[in-house]
Amino acid sequence: MLHIGKRLKELREKAGLKQPELAELCGWGSQSRISQYENDKREPSLSDLEAIAQALRVSVKEILFGEEESPTATGLIVSYEATDELDAEDYIFVERHDLRLSAGCGNLAWVVHEKDPLAFRRRFINARRLDPKSLKALYVRGDSMQPYLADGDTVMIDTGDTAPKDGEVYAVCFDDEWFIKRIFKQPGGTLILHSDNERYRDIEISAEQAEFIRIFGRVVWRGG
Template sequence: MRERSAFAIIRFMKTKGSRILAVRQKLQLTQTAFADMLGGVTRGAVGNWERDQGIKEENLELISERTGVSYEWLATGRGDMDPSQNVAPIPRPSSLVRIPDLNLFGSLGGGGLLEVISGVDNGMPTDPDQLRGYWTFPEYMVSAFRNGRGVYAWEVRGDSMEPTLAGGSVVFVDTEQNQLPPDDIYALDAGDGLVVKRLRLVPRTPHIDVISDNNERYPTDRLLRDEVRVYGRIIGWFQWRK
């Protein structure tokens, strides 16, 4: 019986998931190591792909870019995994970190609704319905925050934090920094849903001031510390200038 090469066998794999598995096995990487090599991808996502679940075009483009494997082969099975039969990671000029942009909204006034972040794997939500996309940064920009682990982005609405934050801004929240002090801007729930406010401890008391920077329209609320749930500190934001 005529022996077929490994690449001849790989060429005829029927599903995208089986072809992704073949690439990982060719590189002799675990799912975790493969996810790390791709950057900003979870081990759980790789496992789902290999079961032929949740594979998007951008995932195939990323695998092709990072490994040198033919995109056409990954997407359709046509052609060879790699014309040179030399599958190896392409060196990257710099590492990139992806910050999940959550599909929820925080209010700068009152009444924002919080959806619980569930199904987190390696710091990334695994439920696609919770995501609007990702923000991508060079690793050096987020290295002070554990390379982005536990940092999430979401949109804020309202005018109570103007001029610091305008409605429509996207805030980046470090959920690992959810203990007070220091006095700063936080994502929190004081009984009216998810909001973004400035918090200030009242010394030698059990109280905390919840402050709107637009204090001409929104007075400061003084609450018991136990009445305020802090989700994380605002470590940055993005907004367009008009």
């Protein structure tokens, strides 16, 4: 018996997936197989290991023996020379953007960056019930969200998800500047823009100031 259950669970949670979501990415009808593997009640076959590794965007070797490279927050990124190397039926391409503000938070322009888009397996996107048309990638500026995000990391945001959920991370604009911050909701409609790096102060936005904040979208993926 390989006893890989604990490592498999850690990789799944690092990818932000629940057991049913991972099972769906693997093409399995229920989560029972994942549960059995994580509890070391069953040893996965090679084909199942390959399906899990592909879904988690890691290697089979990492599942079996632990981390072998420095992964991103959601797994290893596979490089490619050009998008035509990848099957458009299997992949979703998300453009990287620069966010340009003009006349405050009311006007913005998503400027496509010159670098190649990010490629995600279509089933990875579908399992999270994301609309590819609402996805945009941005570069992280500064270290205010370390260790969750580092300067130069890339985040993918869902521009269709702008109603703040407590504790989630969003791209927002406030006081004519855009940030990536964790949002906490307070009684009375107050919002706290929280920096994970304790060196930075929180920004408190009262209900009366709500007109001055704009939420661009929730962070649904991050990578370095």
